[in-house]
Amino acid sequence: MADQRRTWQRLMGPVWRRIRLLVSRGVLKLVDDSLKLQGVQVSLLGGEPAWAERFQDYGFTAHPHPGAEAIVAAVGGARAHLVALAIDDRRYRLKQLAQGEVAMYDDLGNVIVFKRDKIQVQAVQHLEVTAPTCHITATTTHDGNVTINGNVVVDGNINATGDITDGVxxxxxxxxTYNGHNHPGDSGGTTGKPNQGMN
Structure with a gap:
């Protein structure tokens, strides 16, 4: 019986070692963002440094800081072919989201949060939108207004189909007022209305 156990252990030992090495945790050391598929150097458990290809979701990419944590898998159990399945950074992760909410964030505090009742964008220094055309529709579900707190600088014309109002x-x-106004005449009475109205 003991001989059978030793034979079994000898045969299965390499298999178990490969299974144990399939998935590892590691700490990010370097990032090579010049490649078509981002390369990352991670320090695996035991301090083993290794390079891995980082797979990210289509349409989203990030350049994480050293010190972030990674989950690394060995394709086919081969440590020579590592892929980083996920990289997270507990130092900067946005917390206290409500159930179902989604957010994008960075280490500076720039945040986009898909909240339950709105999309919240917070830029630490500057928010810039560039597009050939831009259309904003504020529905009448609430007040139908677009509110801007601060001065508005426009490099071009303002074309309004409705009235333009301020606090006065x-x-x-x-x-x-202009089209209907008149003045006291030089010889008494009043002048007529302006001969050119304000359109």
Whole structure:
């Protein structure tokens, strides 16, 4: 019986070793972001340094900091062909999300959160949107307004199909006042209305 056990252990030993080495945890050391498939150097358990190809979801890419943690798999059990399945960084991960919420974030504090009732964008220094055209629709579900806190600088014309108002009055009110106003005449009475109205 003992001989059978030793024979079994001898035969299965290499298999078990390969199974144990299939998936490992590691700490990120370096990133090569110049490759078509990002390369990462990780320090595996026991301090073993190794390079791995990093697989990311289509349409999303990131350049993580050294010190992030990785889950690395050995394809076919071969340590010469490692792939990084996931890399996370507990130092910067956004916490306290509600169930079902999704977020993108970085170490500086730039955040996009898909919340339950809105999409929240927070830029630490500057938010820039570049597009040939841009269309914003504010529905009347709430107040139908687009609110801007701060000054607005426009390099071009402002074309409004509705009235433009501020805290005092509106453009239409200015037109009405101008087009209907008159002055005291030099010889008494009043002058007529302007001969050119404000359109």
């Amino acid at each position: 009055g509106s453009m239409q009110g200015i037109r009405d």
